[in-house]
Amino acid sequence: MTRYEALAFNQMRIQKSASKVNCDDATHRSNSIGKLGEHYAIRNEALARAALLVKATNELKMLTNEIREFLTLRDFNFISTSISKAEEDFKKQLKQYESDYSALRMSIKASVQKKLLKKPNFHEAIIQCRRIADFMQEAEQFDQSASCHREIASLYAKIGNQFMERRHLLKAAKLYYSAQILIQRTNSACVSEFGKLMEECYLEVIHGLLRPETSSNFFAIIGLTHFELATRMQSLKEHFKTFIYLKKANRFVQGNLPIQLQILEKLCDLVQTIGNAYCGEVLSEVDSVWMSLPKGEGMRERMLSLEARVILLHLKRRKTESCSTLPPNVPVKRHFLSTYEGNWRDSGRSSVTTRREFQSFSQFIFAVQHDNYLEASQIFGIELSHLSDSKGVEIYTELIDLLNFTRTENSEIDAILASSELSELQKRDRVFDLLNNCTKFSNTPCPGSL
Missing domain, CATH: 1.25.40 (Serine Threonine Protein Phosphatase 5, Tetratricopeptide repeat)
Structure with missing residues (x-):
């Protein structure tokens, strides 16, 4: 049953109730019994009328609620219809805006791509x-x-x-x-x-x-x-x-000899510059570079001066360690100088010297290790000075200053130079004789002379 049918049905019930009340009212009025009967008739009539009024009131309340629900539902349907209609109108308008925006975006993208694809100069x-x-x-x-x-x-x-x-x-x-x-x-x-x-x-x-x-x-x-x-x-x-x-x-x-020689020179300069700071590590690298040099590819004079310089650096390092009270920070490899303690024929890979130059180096190393100042000066001045460059001579000067030469021989040289009875030529001859007759070193055989 729909709401409209229910509403018509309630109206019919109200009409029936009203017609019944009218019928009862006519029946009581036509009754001719005595006063007591009239009393009961009026009383029953009042009760019936009251019951009918209560029933009619309840039915009116129900009708009012149903009408209210119907109106609410009608308003809600109207609102829903309005919202859906507004959404449809908005979608129709939005499609136009979307198409306009898409066209604008594509035009901007095309212009930007043209600018980007243009190759910069x-x-x-x-x-x-x-x-x-x-x-x-x-x-x-x-x-x-x-x-x-x-x-x-x-x-x-x-x-x-x-x-x-x-x-x-x-x-x-x-x-x-x-x-x-x-x-x-x-x-x-x-x-x-x-x-x-x-x-x-x-x-x-x-x-x-x-x-x-x-x-x-x-x-x-x-x-x-x-x-x-x-x-x-x-x-x-x-x-x-x-x-x-x-x-x-x-x-x-x-394998590139000229460049490796320059690297070796720079490393030797670095050893002279840094002093005791990581000197042993640099000397080890000097040894490895020297051993990696190809010894039979020319440039012998330059390699010979570098060999003399490396020997002097090792000797100076040893003397610096022996004179210092502090322990060395990095130990120096000993195998390089040990080459000159053996035979010249066994030094082909580690030396470019001739037999005489090898013996001169061996004697010089032996003299420096035994603190023989005079013999070391004599060997270097006569045999090795022409093999060394200016930097090698500088290292030699610093090395000689570290040697503990004997004061007796030095005093004899001073006495010869201070004598007024001798001429300059005689003084020079006496000094050379003293150096040649030095017995401190001649009593001990040198390994390089074997």
Whole structure:
């Protein structure tokens, strides 16, 4: 039963109840009994009327609730219909806005893609950066010029020109080095990072050469780059980094005699510069570099001077350790000097000397180890001075100062030189006779003379 049918049914019930009340009322009025009967009739009529009124009131309440529910449901249906209609209208309008937005987005995307797909003119940018770099270099703003060259290198990297990229990175490294040297010369108190920036440029070049597809073809260039970086670090007094990069350079230039000789010279200079700080470790590297040199490929004079220099460095290191009260921080390998305690024929791989030069070195080492100042001076002055360069002579002078020579022989030389009865020629002859007749060393046979 629908709500409309229920409402009609209730109306019919009310009408029936009203008609029944009217019928009962007419029946009681026609009754002609006495007063008591009239009393009961009125009473029953009142009770019936009251019951009917109560029933009609309940039915009216029910009807009121049903009407209220019906109105509420009608309003809700109206609201739902309004919302759904508004949503449909909004969707219809939104489709138009979506289509307009999609068209605008596609047009913007197309214009951006055209701009991005347009190939940038790297060469024009490189020309402009070069002009700025040259201008800054002329104004002695080396750090700014170096920054421009690093930017040029990055542009060449985007183009794919690795040669020009390395070239401008090296140029930037040299300019950073010039900026650092300029600060040191002006005694500036400011802390500069130009040395680190220079190192970064060199390392970028090295890492670019160490790529798997190209590293096998550029071993020599990698070694030379390490060597150049070590040279820069040595001039900036970065001794430990100098040692590290010299070791790496030697790894990449095996078999290249001229470069290895330069590395050996730098290592010997480093031993003289650092003093006792990690001197033993550097001397060990000196030994390994010397043993790795090909001994039969020319350049004998230069190799002979370096051999003499290495011997002097080892002897000076031993004397420094023996004279010092502190223990050595790094022990020195002994096998290098032990080469000259044997036979000349067994020294082919570790020496480039002739038999006479080998014997002279052996006698000199033996004299220094026994603190024979006079004999060591005589051997070096007569036999070995022409084999050593200026730096070797400097090391020899420092070594001689460390020797504990005897005061008796020194006093005899002083007495000869102080004598007024002898001429200069006679004094010279007497001193040479004293040196030649030295018995301190002649009584002990030298291993190199066997």
